[in-house]
Amino acid sequence: METLCAALDPMFPCREAAITTLGELIGDAREAYPSAIYLFGHSGTGKTALTRALLKECSKRQGVRTAHLNAIECYTTKIMLENVLDSLTSPQKGDSVKADNMVEFVEQLRRAEAPGFLIAVDNAERLRDMDANVLPVLLRLQQLTSLNLCVILLSQLPFEKFYNKTGLSEVICLHLPQYNKAETQRILGSDFDQVRGHLLEQFATDPGRLEICETAMTEDFYNNYLNLFLSVFYKACRDLPELQLTARKCFAVYLEPVLDGAVEASDISRLWRHIAGPLRAALTQIYMRIEKPLEECAESSASLEDQSVRKLAQSLELPYYAKFLLIAAFLASHNAANQDKRLFVKHHGKQRKRMQTVNARAKTTEKMSTTLGPKSFSIDRLLAIFYAILEEKVGLTCNLLSQISTLVHLKLLSFVSGEQNIMDGSARLQCTVGLEFVLQIGKVVGFNVRQYLCDFM
Amino acid sequence: SRLAEGTPRRSIHLSNIVEQRVFKDDDIISTPKRGRPKKSVEDEDDDYTPKKSVQKTPTRSRRLSTATKPATTPSKGTTATSAAAPMTPSQKMKKIRAGELSPSMQQRTDRPVKDSSKSQLQLAREQLHVSVVPKSLPCREREFENIYAFLEGKIQDQCGGCMYVSGVPGTGKTATVTGVIRTLQRLSKQNELPAFEFLEINGMRLTEPRQAYVQIYKQLTGKTVSWEHAHSLLEKRFTTPAPRRVTTVLLVDELDILCNRRQDVVYNLLDWPTKSAAKLVVVTIANTMDLPERLLMGKVTSRLGLTRLTFQPYTHKQLQEIVTARLGGSEAFKGEAVQLVARKVAAVSGDARRALDICRRATEIADTASVKCVTLLHVQQALAEMIASAKVQAIKNCSRLEQIFLQAVAAEVTRTGVEETTFMGVYTQVETIAAFMGVTLPAPGRALRLCATLGAERLIISEHSRNDLFQKILLNVSADDIHYALRVGEVN
Numbered sequence: 016m017e018t019l020c021a022a023l024d025p026m027f028p029c030r031e032a033a034i035t036t037l038g039e040l041i042g043d044a045r046e047a048y049p050s051a052i053y054l055f056g057h058s059g060t061g062k063t064a065l066t067r068a069l070l071k072e073c074s075k076r077q078g079v080r081t082a083h084l085n086a087i088e089c090y091t092t093k094i095m096l097e098n099v100l101d102s103l104t105s106p107q108k109g110d111s112v113k114a115d116n117m118v119e120f121v122e123q124l125r126r127a128e129a130p131g132f133l134i135a136v137d138n139a140e141r142l143r144d145m146d147a148n149v150l151p152v153l154l155r156l157q158q159l160t161s162l163n164l165c166v167i168l169l170s171q172l173p174f175e176k177f178y179n180k181t182g183l184s185e186v187i188c189l190h191l192p193q194y195n196k197a198e199t200q201r202i203l204g205s206d207f208d209q210v211r212g213h214l215l216e217q218f219a220t221d222p223g224r225l226e227i228c229e230t231a232m233t234e235d236f237y238n239n240y241l242n243l244f245l246s247v248f249y250k251a252c253r254d255l256p257e258l259q260l261t262a263r264k265c266f267a268v269y270l271e272p273v274l275d276g277a278v279e280a281s282d283i284s285r286l287w288r289h290i291a292g293p294l295r296a297a298l299t300q301i302y303m304r305i306e307k308p309l310e311e312c313a314e315s316s317a318s319l320e321d322q323s324v325r326k327l328a329q330s331l332e333l334p335y336y337a338k339f340l341l342i343a344a345f346l347a348s349h350n351a352a353n354q355d356k357r358l359f360v361k362h363h364g365k366q367r368k369r370m371q372t373v374n375a376r377a378k379t380t381e382k383m384s385t386t387l388g389p390k391s392f393s394i395d396r397l398l399a400i401f402y403a404i405l406e407e408k409v410g411l412t413c414n415l416l417s418q419i420s421t422l423v424h425l426k427l428l429s430f431v432s433g434e435q436n437i438m439d440g441s442a443r444l445q446c447t448v449g450l451e452f453v454l455q456i457g458k459v460v461g462f463n464v465r466q467y468l469c470d471f472m
Numbered sequence: 473s474r475l476a477e478g479t480p481r482r483s484i485h486l487s488n489i490v491e492q493r494v495f496k497d498d499d500i501i502s503t504p505k506r507g508r509p510k511k512s513v514e515d516e517d518d519d520y521t522p523k524k525s526v527q528k529t530p531t532r533s534r535r536l537s538t539a540t541k542p543a544t545t546p547s548k549g550t551t552a553t554s555a556a557a558p559m560t561p562s563q564k565m566k567k568i569r570a571g572e573l574s575p576s577m578q579q580r581t582d583r584p585v586k587d588s589s590k591s592q593l594q595l596a597r598e599q600l601h602v603s604v605v606p607k608s609l610p611c612r613e614r615e616f617e618n619i620y621a622f623l624e625g626k627i628q629d630q631c632g633g634c635m636y637v638s639g640v641p642g643t644g645k646t647a648t649v650t651g652v653i654r655t656l657q658r659l660s661k662q663n664e665l666p667a668f669e670f671l672e673i674n675g676m677r678l679t680e681p682r683q684a685y686v687q688i689y690k691q692l693t694g695k696t697v698s699w700e701h702a703h704s705l706l707e708k709r710f711t712t713p714a715p716r717r718v719t720t721v722l723l724v725d726e727l728d729i730l731c732n733r734r735q736d737v738v739y740n741l742l743d744w745p746t747k748s749a750a751k752l753v754v755v756t757i758a759n760t761m762d763l764p765e766r767l768l769m770g771k772v773t774s775r776l777g778l779t780r781l782t783f784q785p786y787t788h789k790q791l792q793e794i795v796t797a798r799l800g801g802s803e804a805f806k807g808e809a810v811q812l813v814a815r816k817v818a819a820v821s822g823d824a825r826r827a828l829d830i831c832r833r834a835t836e837i838a839d840t841a842s843v844k845c846v847t848l849l850h851v852q853q854a855l856a857e858m859i860a861s862a863k864v865q866a867i868k869n870c871s872r873l874e875q876i877f878l879q880a881v882a883a884e885v886t887r888t889g890v891e892e893t894t895f896m897g898v899y900t901q902v903e904t905i906a907a908f909m910g911v912t913l914p915a916p917g918r919a920l921r922l923c924a925t926l927g928a929e930r931l932i933i934s935e936h937s938r939n940d941l942f943q944k945i946l947l948n949v950s951a952d953d954i955h956y957a958l959r960v961g962e963v964n
Binding site for chain 2: 143173174175176177178179180181182183
């Protein structure tokens, strides 16, 4: 067990406690395993990697048979059972094993021989959606097969989300907490040698930069950078893989003035001034995984979202009438139907402004329909608004109607109800695009959308 | 010939051959009549094989079975040797389907204990076992007369008909009917009654209503065939007149299981007796008295007819008589003990099985107390075990937090007035009660676990804990039970 922990500790810094506990539970195959271990924690806390490494070490050192599977892949029970059997019983056998149900699975496992068996199931929350007997049987598989066997379940949920109506057997719960700031910095800083080696390799042809890089690139320098990096990022994100990716990306920008000789490597405040902009720009891009040079985003960091919407709206090549249909759908979704007469009918007669309506509107200004979400509308109303906002009078051809269905296919509109009876007029639609997008489209066709929205009057 | 498959006349014509063969098998098994030379039959078979392939009948296996039959049937010894010879599983299955291998069970290695070495209590216990059906059922003489008269009349008249027998479980329906059949069989063996065949199916032993055809055909010939085939063969048998057709008595137990939406099986079983050629007497047994009116279609109810018989639940006197008759002259039971059992059981269900089981349990209790005779106290203990509910005991043996949780559910039901509570409301009550009692509050995750355990024990009814705070909880025990269990516990 000690050798096992010693092998795993360098691979997983700041997980000594968890590794020790796991080592105590399943470290030695000569001792009896617990029947089930439930390992839970947030994403990016190293559950899967830790278990995988542990299983590998166990099978290498002690001859334990292991199986690691993902419950998402097992859309039927049979797939899961045969996967487990494949990796647990005599892996060298070429012919495929067959297990149609749990009984056959347990029968075949009973015949297996090894000092120990470890089964790890990733994304274990999916087990609740499989056949009702899967989770209860897995939790007491040790008892059913009378083997030295342990089932490790990995999930992001606590175990109290797993209790079913008929009760489950005991399970040992183990929590992997998220890393704190110091631990995160330590883990991010652990790849210093790798980063340095990579940089030196990169500048091997450029002796001037290579020299600066060699002198400037010290552990302190890198840790200072990570400190600055985390002071911006740690509030928003504690997901380690994500932080690692972004830290690598930003480090190139950080190093640039040093390599150019503009800033001394020890002048942290100037370096901070230099990097703060790109870091904030990168913060808006987190979890998006867009491979784009940082400088581009730095220019327009404030309007990044607007820009992306604008770009999307411009890049979406829709026919002229389809654009108007989309605008009409947006208006139908975000205007109350009782306002239609006032908005779209030319000679709707005089409307007296009553004090009551003024008061009612004043109260609900924070409840703008554009923020509350779209309401549903019928196709008749969509066509009526379409003809009202379109100045020219086009014929109602099949092309026009097919454009509505195309918009539905493109998921710019969606059905709320009555998908089966579209033709008899009881189907209800909803517009799924946002205000910015529609404003852009309106700009393209030269139509002022705001003018027709109740919220902006 | 392939075209002819659909036309009914052709198929009837074709199946006449099958019909003859069925009768031949029939003759061999049950009633020896008109010894037909076997060769001619085989010749016929050979003549018709090309046409038979059009039909769905598996001709190969049939011919195989006829070929093997003369070899195997004459002496048991040959079958034994052939069974000892290594047989492939498919051969075995073929023989099983042809009914040539009778299903046997493993014999125990040591001999059963002799009756002389048993004690009086043991003998009484064996006599009280539900499976030991007496030769003549006490307290069912009138029903016996009724069924006997009906069946004897139908057999004598050679006509066929239907009867519907109903009654709650454990009132001696099946025992009486089979008793009547046994009496009639004895009479026909003594040539005081025309011979008849007896078939028996039970709806609960079938995986599907249509399997009834397979079972009936299996009891006629011993062969297992598909239900379509069995149905067509039975149809042939019951619709085409054949000379010297004997009366067939068909007992259908658990009729309500055979009722599906189409009710085709029930219809066929009740329609065949109406055919003049069939000579079929169908006795149907079910629990509910108004089953024909409630569940069956009009035409099926009409065919079932109005000959009905209802078995009333046993009164306490009758139960006492039954148990006393079972005990015979044995002194193992006190008179008042039997009376107590009879009164308690008659008040609840009038089920004879229940009374016999309680008596057996009482003998076991007396046995452990090493007494020769079952007294009132033993019976009371047995009754407490078998009738009393265990819920109060279960609540008393719950952990402290589980008890608090149960109290909280009851309190929430009282507070809202609605039976169905959500976990959130219950947890608020748990907080209150825990603060009141001065115990530490369990976290909601632990409380969900308590809830799941109680739900698995069926003290409450809860949902899956994935919708944790919003899961709905129903109390499965009465609120009074909780108060009773916890209050009495406090005093102790």
